[in-house]
Amino acid sequence: MRRLDLGIASYQNPNKLDQTLRALRQTCRTDWRCLVVDNFSTDVEVLKVLDRHVAEEPRIVPRYLSTNTGYAGAVNTLLQWATTEYIAYCDNDATVLTEGWDETFASYLDRFHELGMVFPQGGAYPIDRGAYTEILWGVGYCWMTTRVAMEDAASHPSMKARWDPLRPREYFDESLGHQDEVDFQTRLRLCGYKIASCEEVGVQHDATATNNPEAIERISRGVQNWVNKWCRYFGGPHLTYHSPNVLRFEDWPPTALYLEEYWRLQGVDALNANPTVALLDGREYDLIRVPRLKGFYRNRVI
Numbered sequence: 001m002r003r004l005d006l007g008i009a010s011y012q013n014p015n016k017l018d019q020t021l022r023a024l025r026q027t028c029r030t031d032w033r034c035l036v037v038d039n040f041s042t043d044v045e046v047l048k049v050l051d052r053h054v055a056e057e058p059r060i061v062p063r064y065l066s067t068n069t070g071y072a073g074a075v076n077t078l079l080q081w082a083t084t085e086y087i088a089y090c091d092n093d094a095t096v097l098t099e100g101w102d103e104t105f106a107s108y109l110d111r112f113h114e115l116g117m118v119f120p121q122g123g124a125y126p127i128d129r130g131a132y133t134e135i136l137w138g139v140g141y142c143w144m145t146t147r148v149a150m151e152d153a154a155s156h157p158s159m160k161a162r163w164d165p166l167r168p169r170e171y172f173d174e175s176l177g178h179q180d181e182v183d184f185q186t187r188l189r190l191c192g193y194k195i196a197s198c199e200e201v202g203v204q205h206d207a208t209a210t211n212n213p214e215a216i217e218r219i220s221r222g223v224q225n226w227v228n229k230w231c232r233y234f235g236g237p238h239l240t241y242h243s244p245n246v247l248r249f250e251d252w253p254p255t256a257l258y259l260e261e262y263w264r265l266q267g268v269d270a271l272n273a274n275p276t277v278a279l280l281d282g283r284e285y286d287l288i289r290v291p292r293l294k295g296f297y298r299n300r301v302i
Contacts, residue, residue, distance in 0.1 A: 004030040004102055006088035007078030009071055010038045010062075014045035016093040016206060021053045021060065024090065029100040035081050036062040037074045072172040072180040079150060079171045087150070090203075091141040096120075097202040104201055105144040108132060116149035116193025117185060120201035125262045132196045136258050140181030141205040153187040158233050176229070178222020186230065189254040246300045250292070263291055 006024065010017055024034060034057075036050060050062045063077065079087060086106050090096065098104070098120075105118050112132060119138030127134045153159075154171045162170045172180045185195050227241040227249065235247045250259055263271065268291075275286040290302050 001031045002086075002103070002106060003084050004028075004032045004086060004088060004106065005035055005082035005084045006032055006090065006102065007035045007037065007075070007082065008090055008092050009074035009078065010036050010041065010046065010050075010092045011068070011074075012041050012043050012046060013093055014043055014049045017046060018049045018053075019095055020090060020092050021049070023095045023097070025053075025057055025060075027096045027099050028102050030102045030106070032059060032102060034060045035078055036060060037077045037081075038062055038064045039070070039074050040065050040068040070174065070177070072174045072176065075172045075180070076168070076170055076174065080168050082147075085147055086144055087147065088144040089140075089142065091205065093206040094141040095204040096142065097204060098200065101198075101201045101203075102144075104198055108196055108198060109144065109146055112194075112196070114192075114194050115196050116153070116188040116191070117143055117145045118196050118198055119143050120203045121197065121199055123195070123197040125259060126197065127258075127262055127265060129196075133199060135195050135197045136255065136262075137182050137185045138195060138197060139205070141207070142203045143181070149188055149191070149193055152191040152193070153184055156187040156190060158187060158190075158229065173229070176222050176225045178219045179226035180222075183226055183229070186252070186254060189258075244300070246297055246302060248292075248297065248302060250290070251302065259291070 006028070008017070008020060021034070038046065038050065041047070050060075053060045054062065063081070065074070065077070069077065075089065078089065086109055088102060088105060101120070108118050109115055115132070117138070119135065120142050122133075123135030123138035125136040150171050154169055159170065159173065162173060162175065171184065173183050176183060188195065224241045230249075230252055231239045231241065231243070231247045234252055239245075239247055249255055271291070272286075272288040275288045278285045278287055292302070
């Protein structure tokens with residue numbers, strides 16, 4: 001039977017954590033071990049929930065951090081701790097609904113070695129590849145990756161500023177504050193991997209942390225940090241989120257090449273067949289059109 005380490009980043013929310021653990025115990029079909037990193041929860045009910053589950057199921061192994069390292073820090077602790085070939089993750093407010101979901105995820109990674117990460121029930125900009133559905137990115141409440149892929153992502157040059165021989169390996173970029181798993185997926189793509197969704201796996205996610213009004217400022221700051229990181233990587237040190245000439249997420253090379261195929265499959269391959277022609281200094285220029293979400297990037301050069 002396949003061995004699998006699966007992790008949970010835990011912080012507060014004892015009732016949700018209890019529900020998450022019960023669902024995993026009921027639905028996992030591998031020889032699993034559940035590694036729970038508690039991010040310095042102050043609610044004593046969290047400790048009671050973990051103690052009860054550990055007493056009932058010794059394969060649940062908690063680790064209690066002395067400080068709150070944030071979501072990315074907790075995920076890094078899990079990935080550093082895990083020892084199996086494939087590593088799965090689940091938020092502490094996500095409930096897996098599909099029996100054998102862990103074997104289903106692993107079977108995709110077994111069969112398709114180009115995949116570096118798999119997600120449940122869909123993702124952004126899906127493309128049917130026949131044997132699986134490729135996505136540009138998935139939401140980080142539940143996923144599985146491979147040890148080889150995560151080491152490649154951690155070694156990508158965009159993480160050079162985070163390399164420190166005196167600190168443990170950093171897989172998720174702890175400097176961002178949000179978009180952590182999307183950043184990880186971008187590095188996977190740049191390393192040659194694809195991302196897939198397993199639509200047959202269902203997970204209910206309550207998005208407790210994301211929907212917390214107190215988190216809005218943190219999320220906004222994290223998005224800007226993420227955009228700044230990649231705009232500078234692709235466009236140089238002076239290009240940022242606030243630069244007058246914008247470089248969008250959709251313009252980044254690994255994203256743009258994927259979206260070019262996605263829009264063609266949506267029947268808009270003639271998007272720039274008849275661009276607007278402008279005359280400047282006696283020369284003709286084609287002003288092409290690009291897909292963008294309504295209301296974003298008005299009057300900015302793309």
